[in-house]
Structure formats: C-alpha cells, structure tokens
Amino acid sequence: MSASSRTPLLKRIAERVVGPDFAKVIWKRIEIIGDVAIIRKSFDVPTEVYKSIGEEILREIPYVKSVWLAASPVQGFERVREYIHLAGERKSETIYREHGCMFKVDFTKVYISPVLGFDHIRIARIARNGEKILNMFAGFGPYSIIVSKYAKPVYVVSIDLNEFAVHYARINIEINRVEAYNDIIHGDALTITSSLNEKFDRILLPYPDAFKDAFKVALDAVKIGGYLHPHLFVEAPNKREALHKAYETVSTYAQSLGAVVEPLGGHVIRGVAPRKYHVTVDVVVKSKTKNVL
Ligand SMILES: C[S@@+](CC[C@H](N)C(=O)[O-])C[C@H]1O[C@@H](n2cnc3c(N)ncnc32)[C@H](O)[C@@H]1O
Numbered sequence: 001m002s003a004s005s006r007t008p009l010l011k012r013i014a015e016r017v018v019g020p021d022f023a024k025v026i027w028k029r030i031e032i033i034g035d036v037a038i039i040r041k042s043f044d045v046p047t048e049v050y051k052s053i054g055e056e057i058l059r060e061i062p063y064v065k066s067v068w069l070a071a072s073p074v075q076g077f078e079r080v081r082e083y084i085h086l087a088g089e090r091k092s093e094t095i096y097r098e099h100g101c102m103f104k105v106d107f108t109k110v111y112i113s114p115v116l117g118f119d120h121i122r123i124a125r126i127a128r129n130g131e132k133i134l135n136m137f138a139g140f141g142p143y144s145i146i147v148s149k150y151a152k153p154v155y156v157v158s159i160d161l162n163e164f165a166v167h168y169a170r171i172n173i174e175i176n177r178v179e180a181y182n183d184i185i186h187g188d189a190l191t192i193t194s195s196l197n198e199k200f201d202r203i204l205l206p207y208p209d210a211f212k213d214a215f216k217v218a219l220d221a222v223k224i225g226g227y228l229h230p231h232l233f234v235e236a237p238n239k240r241e242a243l244h245k246a247y248e249t250v251s252t253y254a255q256s257l258g259a260v261v262e263p264l265g266g267h268v269i270r271g272v273a274p275r276k277y278h279v280t281v282d283v284v285v286k287s288k289t290k291n292v293l
Pocket residue numbers: 077078079111112113116136137138139140141142143159160161162165187188189190206207208210
C-alpha cells in the first residue's frame with residue numbers, strides 16, 4: 001500500500017482541492033448514511049472551503065448523491081445537528097441499511113449514528129425469544145427493529161419524544177415487517193414508562209444524557225431477574241477503566257435506589273472528549289425494593 005493510499009480519503013481530497021493548510025485542520029472522517037456523505041465542520045475552516053470538497057466527494061464516491069456539512073454538535077433533546085448542504089441533490093432523507101434491516105431517515109430531523117450499529121446487533125444477540133422489551137429512547141427504531149428480527153420478542157414498546165423519530169420509526173417498522181409485535185409511543189419516556197403498568201424483561205436506555213432519571217424509571221418497570229441496558233458518560237483515563245467505572249457507577253446508583261444489580265457485559269461506544277467516554281453496560285436486576293420511584 002502506498003503512503004498516499006493510506007491517507008484518509010477526505011484528507012487526500014482536501015489536499016488536492018483546497019491545499020495542505022486547510023487539509024491539516026479539517027475532520028478526517030466521512031460519514032456515509034445511505035447515499036449521503038456527511039463531513040464535520042472544523043471551527044476554523046469557512047463553509048465555502050467545504051463546497052469544493054463536497055463536489056470532489058461526489059466525483060470520488062459514485063454512489064453518493066448528496067454531500068452535507070454538519071455545522072454544530074448534536075443539540076436539543078432530539079440530539080440532531082445543524083447541517084449545510086454542500087453538493088449534489090439537496091435531499092436529507094435517505095435509506096440507511098444496518099444488519100439486514102432498512103431504515104428511512106432524515107438525518108436533519110432525527111438522531112442517527114452508525115457508531116451505534118455494533119450495539120444494535122450486540123443487544124439483538126443477547127436478547128432471548130419471548131421477551132417483553134421496552135426501548136425508552138427509540139429514535140428512528142434501529143434497536144427495536146433489529147432486536148425484533150433476531151430475537152423474536154413477544155413485543156417491543158418504543159418511546160421517543162421527537163415526533164419525527166416516531167414518524168420514521170413507524171415507517172421503518174412497516175418496511176421491516178415487524179409491526180405485528182412493535183408498538184410506538186410519542187412522548188416522554190420518563191413519565192410514560194410508569195403509566196404503562198407493565199413489567200418488562202428487558203429495558204434499553206440509549207440516551208446517556210438522561211442516565212440517572214431514566215435508570216430510576218426503568219428500575220421500577222423491569223422484572224426481578226430482568227435486564228437493563230443503560231448508557232452513560234464516564235470520565236476515565238482509558239477505555240478499560242471507563243467500562244469498569246461505568247459498572248461501578250450503575251451498581252452504586254442502583255444500590256442508592258434500594259436495588260441490587262449484577263453487571264453482565266457492556267462496551268465503550270466512543271470517546272466523546274479527552275478522558276470522557278460514552279459507555280453502555282448490561283445488568284441483571286437481582287432485587288429491588290417494591291417502589292423505586
Ligand atoms: C441518542 S438518541 C437514540 C438513538 C437511537 N436509539 C438509535 O439507536 O439510533 C436519543 C433519543 O432520545 C429521544 N429523547 C430525548 N429525551 C427523551 C424523553 N424524555 N423521552 C423519550 N425520548 C427522548 C430523542 O428524541 C432521541 O431520539
């Protein structure tokens with residue numbers, strides 16, 4: 001492999017199109033969602049610079065029809081970014097494929113991150129046939145749909161506060177033909193969960209910003225012997241320590257709520273800042289006081 005072919009594609013394109021100075025400071029990753037390419041804006045590089053990079057991406061990656069610049073961090077409870085159209089068709093709705101499932105999404109309206117793909121299938125493989133599953137922060141439906149395909153649950157209840165996420169989750173449940181055992185609720189999982197009056201075998205909590213509030217609610221709604229999959233942020237010097245600290249944090253927090261949980265597994269989803277990680281852990285609920293809430 002030559003030195004140049006080892007250089008990330010985006011950097012090679014930037015060196016060619018806008019010169020080495022800009023190439024040095026741009027983000028190196030191109031995120032592909034269906035037939036759309038997304039690149040992230042570096043704070044100190046003007047938007048105009050990215051326009052010609054966008055045109056070049058269209059030429060270099062033939063199946064890409066549209067290129068967008070992610071111009072802000074994820075924000076709001078919906079966890080979406082601000083986007084600027086750079087090149088190609090001006091469309092933000094696309095078909096994203098993951099683990100044999102198809103998802104229609106508009107990435108400007110709903111949270112989407114291919115980095116979660118590994119966790120989607122990991123959960124689907126852990127889940128057992130015949131479970132009642134709750135997904136408190138379902139987004140456009142990837143956990144719920146992939147687990148439905150792989151694990152044959154009795155049913156999956158998905159909740160999301162973002163109306164667009166609910167809109168796409170409904171479409172995706174039909175596209176993937178799992179509507180017979182999937183229910184979607186638009187609203188606040190922190191209040192809706194307890195009003196369901198149901199005890200679940202497994203609850204997914206894929207929203208690290210809401211870890212504490214969501215965990216408390218989920219602990220109340222899970223069966224003894226059931227499983228919780230909280231996501232949380234932890235500060236640690238490295239990934240191994242981060243996972244260890246996440247186990248500790250979840251166990252200690254459960255204890256403070258009168259419950260005993262046993263860690264089973266988990267993994268670091270990504271680094272979000274120096275010494276800060278987004279982690280998910282799997283725990284089984286061994287005991288809890290009657291009312292956690
Ligand atoms: C990190 S995203 C979920 C990602 C999704 N599960 C996936 O795998 O792509 C967090 C989601 O939680 C939703 N959300 C935020 N606060 C909420 C709440 N209180 N109740 C229900 N959903 C909420 C957001 O709209 C967003 O879709």
